Amino acid sequence: xxxxxxxxxxxxxxxxxxxxxxxxxxxxxxxxxxxxxxxxxxxxxxxxxxxxxxxxxxxxxxxxxxxxxxxxxxxxxxxxxxxxxxxxxxxxxxxxxxxxxxxxxxxxxxxxxxxxxxxxxxxxxxxxxxxxxxxxxxxxxxxxxxxxxxxxxxxxxxxxxxxxxxxxxxxxxxxxxxxxxxxxxxxxxxxxxxxxxxxxxxxxxxxxxxxxxxxx
Numbered sequence: 001x002x003x004x005x006x007x008x009x010x011x012x013x014x015x016x017x018x019x020x021x022x023x024x025x026x027x028x029x030x031x032x033x034x035x036x037x038x039x040x041x042x043x044x045x046x047x048x049x050x051x052x053x054x055x056x057x058x059x060x061x062x063x064x065x066x067x068x069x070x071x072x073x074x075x076x077x078x079x080x081x082x083x084x085x086x087x088x089x090x091x092x093x094x095x096x097x098x099x100x101x102x103x104x105x106x107x108x109x110x111x112x113x114x115x116x117x118x119x120x121x122x123x124x125x126x127x128x129x130x131x132x133x134x135x136x137x138x139x140x141x142x143x144x145x146x147x148x149x150x151x152x153x154x155x156x157x158x159x160x161x162x163x164x165x166x167x168x169x170x171x172x173x174x175x176x177x178x179x180x181x182x183x184x185x186x187x188x189x190x191x192x193x194x195x196x197x198x199x200x201x202x203x204x205x206x207x208x209x210x211x212x213x214x215x216x
Contacts, residue, residue, distance in 0.1 A: 052087065067090065163209070
């Protein structure tokens with residue numbers, strides 16, 4: 001009886017071994033080079049972030065995100081993420097700074113760590129423009145004259161396409177728009193009128209805000 005059991009076990013072991021040999025090794029399939037990555041979208045998120053999205057490809061264990069400023073040749077490594085990811089958010093920092101008004105190009109490449117193989121990638125990539133945010137305006141002078149006129153002067157700031165002048169009575173909460181002027185100017189004279197009156201003996205506060213029409 002024992003001999004029969006041993007005989008049956010030997011046959012089962014041989015069958016199991018033969019069946020195993022017929023199955024393709026998973027390592028062989030896993031070691032293949034990944035396909036080319038298709039970038040789904042590259043979009044800005046606010047003024048200092050870019051969200052890169054792509055589609056999954058076979059045999060990828062990791063994805064590497066590259067970027068460069070438009071017009072330059074050299075790609076720079078931004079990050080490497082695991083294969084369960086299909087998006088990456090590039091936040092502006094000292095090593096990978098995003099500048100308002102500039103264009104940047106992104107691409108993604110797949111990697112297989114088992115076979116140590118890289119997939120092809122789109123050398124053109126996808127381009128995005130970072131919104132140009134104007135800087136804070138510094139008012140240098142406000143001069144009032146006897147004929148109910150006030151001249152406001154300020155320093156020009158970066159990324160401005162125009163300047164908006166506001167005023168309010170001292171102690172009031174609400175700012176009132178006085179005028180919109182071209183970015184080529186750095187001063188404005190506010191004259192008394194029905195919409196924005198200037199009463200003799202009253203105190204007024206002024207401020208100026210820069211605007212960029214491209215980034216709104």
